[in-house]
Amino acid sequence: MKKLILLLFFYSSLNSVSAQSLDGLRVGLESNMAWYNDDKKTGPFFDSENQDGDKHLRFNTYLKLDYNFLKNFTATAQVESYEPLALLNYSPNFEGTNLGIYSLNYRNSKLEINAGHFYEQFGSGLILRNWEDRQLGINNALLGGRLKYRPLDFLSLTGLYGKQRFGFETSDGEIFGFNTEIDLSTILKSENSSYSIGLSYVGRKEATKIEDPNFDELTNAFSGRFDFYKNNFYANAEYVYKSEDVTVIAGQLLNDFVNPGNALSINTGFSTKGFGIDATFRRLENMGFFSEREKTGNVYLENNINFTPALTKQHDYLLTNIFVYQAQSQVIFADPQLMEAGEIGGQLDLYYNIKKGSALGGEYGTKLAFNASYWAGLKGDFDYGNLSYDVDYLGFGSKYFSDLSLEIRKKWSKKWSSIFYFVNQYYNQKTIEDNFSGEQIQSNILVLETTNKLGKGKSVRLVAQKLWSNSENHDWVGGTFEFNFSPRLSLYVNDIYNSGLDSSTKETHYFNFGGSFNKGTTRLSLNYGRQRAGLVCVGGVCRFVPEATGLSASLLMSF
Known part of the structure; x- marks a missing residue:
């Protein structure tokens, strides 16, 4: 204190x-x-x-x-x-209490130099991403040096070296990186479209205590990508190759289990007034990449070199976030009945605005949003006894997760609006959580939300939620009441309740009540209630939080 x-x-x-x-x-x-x-x-x-x-x-x-x-x-x-x-x-x-990050930086129109801690991302992050998220407890900044140079309008070069932060220390593994961005549209003098390519290299060097290792101290990863934009259409693709490295199971290095890894990501979309579509496909094989090998799969998300978030709908409601998907990027050989080498799948987003004045749009129009995602394991031959696998590149194995959602936003008057939200989910608890006794849970979730503006900054928001599932353990209901006295002050109370047979949550009210106050660049929030054990996710990255009850407060200030 x-x-x-x-x-x-x-x-x-x-x-x-x-x-x-x-x-x-x-x-x-x-x-x-x-x-x-x-x-x-x-x-x-x-x-x-x-x-x-x-x-x-x-x-x-x-x-x-x-x-x-x-x-x-x-x-x-x-x-x-x-x-x-x-x-x-x-x-x-x-x-x-200690100094967490520090840096000295120089920047002009062509050159940027950083000494100390810095954050970097190559491409989409499949090969390298350093970032901070205080809610998840992530800060994997690199401590070392970085140089960015833009010798020409169409060319950008980045070189870096460092050791990753964890806690107030740094990892034993050394990180080397180089990145090139080339804007082809500038070279080709294209006015109506944009083309660019990127090439990246990331190396992780870490000594090993194994006397006769079947892998090199230096693991190399290479990435190539292409981005294209024209009018309302866009497309991009990225491929990553990771050289052979030892497989880590439960913190143990298996010297006889050495494999390369790779990743492929393709995204495309189109948008125009009142309509938009976006589709993503991704395949990950043995893409766990950590600055210290033994930290592979650690629950605190420490020492991650690359960024492989779950590509699914990021839901906003309490019951839609009970069964959330985590990307399965690593090799798992936990049991002859539980063997994985990665994941394959994708998601689709559709947006459509029904015009104002139409029969379905009404006076203020209606907004529709549809999302679908599907994720499975890699199909192939797995040999538990001999620690080996051979997977098909585009083969879909056992189903991990699926999510279908439809959102309808309707404004009834200048003061009253509503949201209708429906979600259908499939959750393979055994493979996602590595839980041998896990269920295959299918659920349907309905959410009704309404907001009424009372004038002078005051408003009331009500949310009702219901989850049905094929599991006797999960039958949830929830609700939220929020009152905004002004844009500065708001209070809320919410509760979720499981009448199912799950021994850890049965007939427990997970209630919370509190509020927040904002003034200028200062924000204070208070909350008291119960926290359900489960995953907290930000941007597709999740960490487990235990069950707890108590008072929490948050203060944010800046000047």
């Missing part, structure tokens, strides 16, 4: 100083607090990671400073505090 108080004092001091002299300084403060308490339904509070049930109060605090000085120079520093402990299910490497 003393360190937290010092951080807050430091922030207040900077606020005063910057107003007087440091015009180039930008400060951002984020503090997330939770008090976990015992509950008759969810049980007594206990942190299985830290083996401690006494420290009920937790803080994750981030103080970020960006300073522009001289010409074209910037400096960045982020102090982080996890005192007395980090929030539940964050990596135990987030401990104490």
